Amino acid sequence: MQSNNSKTYELVLTALFAAIIVVMAVTPLGFIPLVVINATTIHIPVILGAIFLGPKKGAFLGGVFGLTSFLKSTLTPASLSAFVFSPVIAVSTLSPEGLAATLAVVFKSLFIAFVPRILIGVVPYFVYVGIKRVVSSEKKAIYGTIINVVASFIIGFGVYAFIGKMFTQTPHIVSAIVGIIIGAIAFSLIEYLFMNKDAKALGFITAGIAGAMTNTLLVMGSIFVLYKEPYSQAVGVAADALLAMIGGVISFNGVIEAIVAAVIVYLVGIVLDKIRPAGAYADKDLKIKQVSESTLGKQMAQ
Numbered sequence: 001m002q003s004n005n006s007k008t009y010e011l012v013l014t015a016l017f018a019a020i021i022v023v024m025a026v027t028p029l030g031f032i033p034l035v036v037i038n039a040t041t042i043h044i045p046v047i048l049g050a051i052f053l054g055p056k057k058g059a060f061l062g063g064v065f066g067l068t069s070f071l072k073s074t075l076t077p078a079s080l081s082a083f084v085f086s087p088v089i090a091v092s093t094l095s096p097e098g099l100a101a102t103l104a105v106v107f108k109s110l111f112i113a114f115v116p117r118i119l120i121g122v123v124p125y126f127v128y129v130g131i132k133r134v135v136s137s138e139k140k141a142i143y144g145t146i147i148n149v150v151a152s153f154i155i156g157f158g159v160y161a162f163i164g165k166m167f168t169q170t171p172h173i174v175s176a177i178v179g180i181i182i183g184a185i186a187f188s189l190i191e192y193l194f195m196n197k198d199a200k201a202l203g204f205i206t207a208g209i210a211g212a213m214t215n216t217l218l219v220m221g222s223i224f225v226l227y228k229e230p231y232s233q234a235v236g237v238a239a240d241a242l243l244a245m246i247g248g249v250i251s252f253n254g255v256i257e258a259i260v261a262a263v264i265v266y267l268v269g270i271v272l273d274k275i276r277p278a279g280a281y282a283d284k285d286l287k288i289k290q291v292s293e294s295t296l297g298k299q300m301a302q
Contacts, residue, residue: 009276014057017045018064025068040215040257042068043120044264047211050125051204051269051278058121066114073113080234084223085113094230108226116218123214124207124265128278131203141195144202148190151206151262156183158255165252200273201266208265209258216254220246 021042024030030042046065050058072078073085083090087106096102134143160179163170193201223231224246232239269278 010053010057014049014053014061017049017053017061020045021061021064022068025065025072041260041264043117043211043215043257044208044261044268046117046120047124047208047261047265048268048272050121050123050211051128051207051265052272052276055122055125058125059118060121062118062121063114065120066117069117070110070113081231083234084109084227084231112219112222112226116215116222119218120211120215124211127210128203128207131206132200132278135194135200135202144194145191147202147206148187148194151190151202151209152183152187154209154255155186155259155262156180157251158259159183161252161255200270200278203278204266204269205262208262211265212258212261213254216250216257220249220254 024042024045030040042065046058046061049061053061069085073082074088077086077089080093083093087109090105090109091102094105096105131147134140134147137143156179158179159182160175163175163178164172190202190205224242228242229239232242235245237245272278
């Protein structure tokens with residue numbers, strides 16, 4: 001049973017994260033200007049909520065994020081592609097014929113607006129818990145290093161893509177070398193924290209990357225599957241070139257946002273973790289399982 005203090009803490013933190021999401025959605029605070037891109041940060045409170053409050057409240061916060069996308073795209077559409085997040089705009093823009101076609105359009109836009117965002121509040125929790133269990137395993141060094149390699153590659157690739165986009169005249173080999181150097185530095189730093197200082201660092205960093213990439217991959221992937229033709233017309237790209245454009249968005253915007261999320265989730269996470277340990281629900285489940293096994297063993301002994 002949860003104590004009243006624990007319930008109050010969860011309620012306050014959930015309300016705080018929800019308020020932050022709304023404020024970010026209606027102000028420029030939801031984006032960090034990085035010269036060649038405005039990196040989205042609205043998903044970060046959802047990721048943190050998932051890690052510290054569990055997947056249910058994380059999914060709720062993801063739903064709040066999805067609702068802000070739906071309302072913003074409906075009330076103040078910023079582009080011709082706003083229909084992908086708003087069934088109202090989709091119906092008026094695409095003019096589907098018949099009830100079945102109309103319902104299909106409504107479902108597609110609601111799916112893109114809500115499902116990827118809800119999953120942002122679920123995936124990071126299980127990623128963090130998985131990393132936490134890896135850290136406590138006998139093969140901590142092996143598994144942790146493998147995960148660190150993947151995270152550091154993403155960071156290095158993001159730097160490579162950023163330099164290539166910002167300095168268009170820079171030779172690819174130079175961008176690649178800088179990306180490799182930054183990736184190696186990131187690997188060394190994370191490995192040092194993981195092995196010697198804060199083993200949870202790897203969990204926070206990986207969960208941040210996983211949450212951001214969940215958003216980018218599912219939103220852009222859903223757009224390609226559900227709205228390929230109308231979206232390509234809205235953004236002025238040939239339908240057969242849309243996949244390449246989406247790949248570019250994922251490999252550049254998605255990776256940069258994943259790096260930003262990893263850094264912020266780690267910095268905020270280590271502070272919140274001092275108040276209440278991250279992944280607390282997994283610990284409770286583990287304790288319940290251990291008690292149950294112990295009780296069962298005693299009963300069998302009798």
